[in-house]
Amino acid sequence: MSTVSVLQPAPAAPRRWAVHASRPLTLYLGLAAVGSYLLLLVVLPVGSVIRMALVHGWPGFWHPLTDPLGRAALGLSVTAGLLAAGINTAAGTAVAFALVRGRFPGRRLLDTLLDLPLGVPTTVSGLMLLLLYSPVSPIGAWLAARHLAVAYAPAGVVLAMAFVTLPYAVRTVQPVLAGLDRRMEEAAWTLGASRWRTLREVVLPMVWPGIASGFCLTFSRAMAEFGSVVVISGNLPGQTLVAPVYLYGLLENDDPFGAAAMSVDLLLIALAAHAVAAWLEHRHAARLRGAGAVAGGPGQGAPVSPTARASARPAAGRQAVLHAGRLAAALARRIGRWAAAGVFTWVWLGVMLLLPLAGLISGALQAGVAGFVQSLAQPEAVASLRLSAVVTAWTVLFNVVFGLWTATLLTKHRFPGRWLVSAVADLPFALSPVIAGLALLLVYGPNTGLGQWLQAHGIHVVFALPGMVMASLLVTYPLVVRELVPALQLTGRAAEEAAYTLGASRWRTFVRVTLPSIRWSLYYAVVLTVARSLGEFGAVLVVSGNLVGVTQTAPLYVYQATVEHNMAAADAVSLILASASFVMLLFMQFLRRKGGLAHEH
Amino acid sequence: MRHSKRQIQRLRWWLGGTAAAVALTSIGAAAADAAAHGTVHKTAAHRAKDDRAKDGTPDTVTLTFGSYSTTKDVYEDQIFPAFQRYWKQKTGQTVIFKDSYDASGAESRAIASGLPVDVAALSLADDIDRIKKAGYITHDWQNDPYHGMVTDSIVAIGVRKGNPKHIRDWTDLAKPGVVVDLPNPQTSGGAKWDITAIYGAGLKRGSAADAKKLLASIVRNVKVLDKSGEASMTTFLNGIGDAVVGYEDDILRESHNRRDFTEVIPKATLLIENPVAVIDKNVDAHGNRQVAEAFVAFLRSPVAQRIFAANGFRPVNPAVWNEVKSRYTTPPQLFTIASLGGWAKVNQTLFAQGAIFDQVLAERK
Missing domain, CATH: 3.40.190.10 (Periplasmic binding protein-like II)
Known part of the structure; x- marks a missing residue:
């Protein structure tokens, strides 16, 4: 996570590196490029929202909080967001461990399926969950008989948030874990440390940035989530109405100032969360330096020896007071630690991911394969999928270039105001998608000075392709930066220094040493970008104008289909969108195996 | 510098992967360019056709229509084809419809912030008034025998x-x-x-x-x-x-x-009462006021009103209302x-x- 990592003082760097790192030309060039990119994409739009919130002066920020229903909505968003982030971070870290270190049947499959929630338009995610848990479904009825409600209750809000953010917590920890230097752990074991102690004192400190990053990412995204929550929550003001839906209501009632104020409040809360995480990280880093345990080498340790793995003992159940805990410990002892991890991963992802996915597939195939093909062959569906592909291609291109550039700038350079660049890069993440779209409209719309100037020069941004690409970039850019920063931080410094020592140029070092060492993070970043921009709905809806067959992306088509109760078409197109990230991950794994790197992971 | 065989192989795959990713994105970008050029060509072709038209009126005219969510099927499947037939017969011109649908308030806000819609049919009068307030409608849109309503x-x-x-x-x-x-x-x-x-x-x-x-x-x-x-x-x-x-x-x-x-x-x-209005600023920019106004008039004609009635709406045209009145409970x-x-x-x-x-x-x- 960039905010976190930035505040972490770099481990004492050799002089030669420092000289290289502060070479002004690359730094200034990078600052100019990344700075203007951030200005156009983030600062101007977010700034216009903040300006709008302040139209009625500073009290504007507190305006939504003077309304008891607004207060309740914000409270629910924060509580549910924290819960969803907590659950996802805990379970997600465990899942990441199991996926990276474990050997159990179906591991690859689960790993590949994990990103699906990102690619499914959120409206469909909400409907899938609703069909599973609504009081008239078997599960919902079973729960209702026990006086537990998921649909139309706060629990449903947490569930929807957890589903939509499921991949983040895992995907931020996973690459860091995969790149860890195993020798440290082996050294700890050799010195007689227990497995648990090694985990706590060697492994966790190293993956901590990833975990903190995952938590912040999940929390901000969960708070801003609109599409799925609005379907499953019931939206009763004061009870199940979340802040993004509340501010959407204000917007609809010609109170854009109140809506802007509420969204700025959400931003501030997300920033506060980042600041707390940064402080924790800072303290942790200081302690870590004190202990002299700093991850250094390139992430390619020797595989753990079989004896080390065999010596794995289940954690003695000092806290196993609970019956369930004792049972789990016994089970773990019986079938071995990683098998237990496998069971946990299967159960968790089974409930959270496979069950809704099965609903989507059965929905898409409800009229048989012929019906599925027919739904997809509609000219409007084809046009929308093609447009989505184009928007996504542009988004990936910009994200790879500027995401890498930003992440490199943040990790390999020291310059004043670095924290600011990092914070600005994170900002859009906590922005409710509807507001993100509105922000672009406020800057580039036909009613603004800049928009009119661009239009006079023949450039149409809003209600055309550029605006849709910008909306996708706005929601995916922080994702890429956050994915790359921890990876860049953890890997390659020693190797880079070696390359410099050997006389390699800065560019050559970047291409030959740095890039290869973060390649899997970069691929993940691309997959995340593809999935998220294929599934993005709220922000694109506002800037596209939703002209059928012209500016209607696939998620907008899906939305239209759900409005018309044409669930077969909605499910079919959603399934295609979800499969895109699945196919990309398959391709990645193919590359990895072909490259003879499978055992590295 | 010596590389082990494995390192070289890895490097090759890494380069291959990067090249593949770059190739994929370039293809995407090229496709986007092609799409953009495609539209340019299309409009160029239209313009060429326009130039060929003998009496000075172009062969085709594009009308952008915005409405609220539930109306899509009625308009796309029934009203548009009916109007296209009517207009072709009357003028020889082919009407190309571009259409956009969202919740009434959201659609109205999009038009008020510049979505280039020529004719808007929304759920409530308030939503048309928002467009008028933004300066896109300059006439008194409720000043007609139907008070600006369509269904x-x-x-x-x-x-x-x-x-x-x-x-x-x-x-x-x-x-x-x-x-x-x-x-x-x-x-x-x-x-x-x-x-x-x-x-x-x-x-x-x-x-x-x-x-x-x-x-x-x-x-x-x-x-x-x-x-x-x-x-x-x-x-x-x-x-x-x-x-x-x-x-x-x-x-x-x-x-x-x-x-x-x-x-x-x-x-x-x-x-x-669901209103309909011509968006003055947009039709003047597009030069299609004539067809836009004809479309709004057509929506109140018996042909269109009967289509609406077949879809559960109550017609605003008195003659058609008398025909179907017995089917509704007032x-x-x-x-x-x-x-x-x-x-x-x-x-x-x-x-x-x-x-x-x-x-x-x-x-x-």
Whole structure:
């Protein structure tokens, strides 16, 4: 996570590196490029929202909080967001461990399926969950008989948030874990440390940035989530109405100032969360330096020896007071630690991911394969999928270039105001998608000075392709930066220094040493970008104008289909969108195996 | 520098992977370029055609149409083809429609922020007025024999087949144990019609306090306050609730398709009036005012009005209304938004922050 990592003082760097790192030309060039990119994409739009919130002066920020229903909505968003982030971070870290270190049947499959929630338009995610848990479904009825409600209750809000953010917590920890230097752990074991102690004192400190990053990412995204929550929550003001839906209501009632104020409040809360995480990280880093345990080498340790793995003992159940805990410990002892991890991963992802996915597939195939093909062959569906592909291609291109550039700038350079660049890069993440779209409209719309100037020069941004690409970039850019920063931080410094020592140029070092060492993070970043921009709905809806067959992306088509109760078409197109990230991950794994790197992971 | 075989192989795969990714994105980018050029070519071709036209009028004309969510099927499948035939016959020109649909309020906001729509048909007059306020409509759009309207409907109740809860009127929705589906008036134009209908019906029976009480006891029976009228209908179709409040045309269409629920018309309810307007600033920029105005006139013609009637709307054309009147039940105490003082007043008393609907919600617990 960039905010976190930035505040972490770099481990004492050799002089030669420092000289290289502060070479002004690359730094200034990078600052100019990344700075203007951030200005156009983030600062101007977010700034216009903040300006709008302040139209009625500073009290504007507190305006939504003077309304008891607004207060309740914000409270629910924060509580549910924290819960969803907590659950996802805990379970997600465990899942990441199991996926990276474990050997159990179906591991690859689960790993590949994990990103699906990102690619499914959120409206469909909400409907899938609703069909599973609504009081008239078997599960919902079973729960209702026990006086537990998921649909139309706060629990449903947490569930929807957890589903939509499921991949983040895992995907931020996973690459860091995969790149860890195993020798440290082996050294700890050799010195007689227990497995648990090694985990706590060697492994966790190293993956901590990833975990903190995952938590912040999940929390901000969960708070801003609109599409799925609005379907499953019931939206009763004061009870199940979340802040993004509340501010959407204000917007609809010609109170854009109140809506802007509420969204700025959400931003501030997300920033506060980042600041707390940064402080924790800072303290942790200081302690870590004190202990002299700093991850250094390139992430390619020797595989753990079989004896080390065999010596794995289940954690003695000092806290196993609970019956369930004792049972789990016994089970773990019986079938071995990683098998237990496998069971946990299967159960968790089974409930959270496979069950809704099965609903989507059965929905898409409800009229048989012929019906599925027919739904997809509609000219409007084809046009929308093609447009989505184009928007996504542009988004990936910009994200790879500027995401890498930003992440490199943040990790390999020291310059004043670095924290600011990092914070600005994170900002859009906590922005409710509807507001993100509105922000672009406020800057580039036909009613603004800049928009009119661009239009006079023949450039149409809003209600055309550029605006849709910008909306996708706005929601995916922080994702890429956050994915790359921890990876860049953890890997390659020693190797880079070696390359410099050997006389390699800065560019050559970047291409030959740095890039290869973060390649899997970069691929993940691309997959995340593809999935998220294929599934993005709220922000694109506002800037596209939703002209059928012209500016209607696939998620907008899906939305239209759900409005018309044409669930077969909605499910079919959603399934295609979800499969895109699945196919990309398959391709990645193919590359990895072909490259003879499978055992590295 | 010496590389091990494995390192070289790895490097090769890494480069291969990067090259593949770059190639994929370039293909995407090229496709985008092609798409952009495609449109340019198309317009160029149109222009060429335009130049060829003998009498100075082009062969084709493009009309951009924006409307609220539920109308898409009616317009795309029935109204557009009918108008295209009519206009071709009359002028020889082919009309190309571009259309956009969203919740009425959201569509109205998009047009008010510059979405280049030529003709807008929305749910309520308020949403057209927002476009006018933004300066895109310069004429008095309600100054015609139809007061700017294109279709009518009423606020009605949908109940499960056989009406097991014996729902006949608004008061039955207030009974304990009846679950009512209603959208949220903060986000849905349809919900504003619904809530106003209930409140207005309460006013017919007694004082303002009685009306508020009726509304409060119905809202107490609401478990789900959906984002839009459509979402509310979906909730009902998914099996939640004993009754759904909504547009009569929507209830008629859905119950016609599904046959597992029926319409109940309360004694006192609100007449829904859906407006249509030509967006002056956009038609002047596009140079298609003539066809836009002809399209609006066509929407009020018997041909189009019969299509609307076949889809559950109540026609505004008096002649067509007389033809189909017998198919509709007109409640004895049908009232209009004008009789309640217009949208401005209703918004203020019912929907403003801290107004009656907020009070009712706060008292719900």
